[in-house]
Amino acid sequence: MKTTLEKIENNIVKVTVTVEAEQLTTAVNEAYKKNVKQFNIPGFRKGKAPLMIIKKMYGEDIFNGEAGEIVVNKTLHNAVIENNLKVVEITNVNIEQCETGKEFIYTAEIVTLPEVTLGEYKGVEVEKAVVEVTDEEVEADINAMREQNARIEVKEGEIADGDIAVIDFEGFVDGVAFEGGKGEDYSLTIGSHTFIDTFEEQLIGLKAGDSKDVVVTFPEQYGKEELNGKEATFKVVVKEVKVKELPEIDDEFVKEVSEFNTVAELKEDTKKKMLEYKEHTAKHEFEEKVLSAVTENATIDIPEVMINKEIEAMIRDLEQRLKYQGLDMEGYLKYTNSTMDKVKDYMKESAEKRVRTDLVIGEIAKVEEIKVTDEELKEKATELAKQWGAGEVEKNAEMLMNMQKEYLTVDIINKKVIELLVSNAKAV
Structure with a gap:
């Protein structure tokens, strides 16, 4: 087996492989043995016709196509190793010569791993963050624990910032209700900015039992074509007003929520x-x-x-x-x-x-x-x-x-x- 390389472009080479005629002959015999049972020739039991008889009836190159694939599969890997090619992908395998008694010749285009030219890799200067924890961060984390352990109580009176409003609502654009714009018994924390525009702010001052038309405008890039940039009216009914009762941060609270005593x-x-x-x-x-x-x-x-x-x-x-x-x-x-x-x-x-x-x-x-x-x-x-x-x-x-x-x-x-x-x- 002989190979020659031709560089087509960066990281792509064309390898030409020339294989001795005997290997094609051996591959033809393999293809014959694999497929002989498919041939039913008069004078021979099915699957028992000799190779020469089949070639005579169907042509000298009847098995050459499959034999060529066998030769390629057996030799291309060796050609890659012989030329020390680091393969990413093999494409465009073409058989150039496949005739009984002659050398078998084929080509393949091979995408190879690119050459890496290293720059400076030792001693590079990189910014490193200064690590510290402030008292404010600690307080914020403990306050989060406080929030998680808050009690929710029903509130008499008007909705204020930070309260929880339990509402029914339905949204309309140009007087037509839109998909996904309806909810019942929805608990909305005022000031959480869960809803768009000034929806939450417009509920401040309402009491349980009150109703209101809340008018808002969807963002231009809201994500739904039919709502982008559109003005909408939500018919809202306040069912209940609730408030969070936060526990005091003291030793008793700490004992309840953690493994510590103080x-x-x-x-x-x-x-x-x-x-x-x-x-x-x-x-x-x-x-x-x-x-x-x-x-x-x-x-x-x-x-x-x-x-x-x-x-x-x-x-x-x-x-x-x-x-x-x-x-x-x-x-x-x-x-x-x-x-x-x-x-x-x-x-x-x-x-x-x-x-x-x-x-x-x-x-x-x-x-x-x-x-x-x-x-x-x-x-x-x-x-x-x-x-x-x-x-x-x-x-x-x-x-x-x-x-x-x-x-x-x-x-x-x-x-x-x-x-x-x-x-x-x-x-x-």
Whole structure:
């Protein structure tokens, strides 16, 4: 077997493969054995006609088409390895010569992984957030606990800001009721801005039993063509007025809602947990900024097919998440008033960034000779197996080692590269 390469454009090469005539002869025999049972020739039992007889009746090249596919399938992989090609996609396989007794010749266009030219990746300067927790943040968090434990009491008198109005309502545009504009016994917190425009403010001053026509205007980009920018009248009936009774923040309250005995203890624990969360978030954000800076410093001509493949992977992931929620893609597109083309366009920038990042990480791992040991693979597999929370950890870890070794390897390498980049980055 001989191969020659011709560069068509960036990341696309045309490989010409020339195979000895004997391989085509062998492949013709394979195709014959596979298909002989389909031939019913006078003088022979069905499926027993010799190859030469079938060729004589149906033509010398009767099996050449399928034989050519057999030869391509057996030799193209070797041609790729022989020329050290890193394949993204193989397209346009064309058979140039397929005649008995002659060399078998075919061509294929191969999209290859792009060359990555790294820029500065050690010592990049990246802004790092200063982590702190203020007393105001702690108070806000504890006040949220207070809100969660509030008692709702019926109120006599007029609706005020912050009250809960229990209402029936129906909306009309140009005197016609519209879909989704009706509700009964709806609890609306005044000042929450749950409803559009000044709807909530117009209820202030009303009492239980009062009725009012509330006039509002839908936003221009509301999301429904028939309502965008339209003036609407809602006929509202106030059924009941309620008010939140917030508990006092004292030691008794703390004992009821937490594991602590005093307000001071609760505040200290709240501050500690908020600080841990902020530090974790800041660490992740710093890693993302470092990786983004390093990626932007690299030069890569990414083939469009790689971006499209990543988009398809993102769509499959979206479909899986929708499935868990009891939805499908058709329903999602209808609900979001979108199309598959719009979804793909929206995903394109993220897909390109993902591909670029993966290529840069891979190149850094190559340059820095970052490897993964069997011990590290086993440790990662065990960690994931423990997260499953069911079955035998050791058995599940072994299964991961056997079935997901490539995924585990990539995950560990990515982590090592990011650690390398972060440890060498300059926080400013």
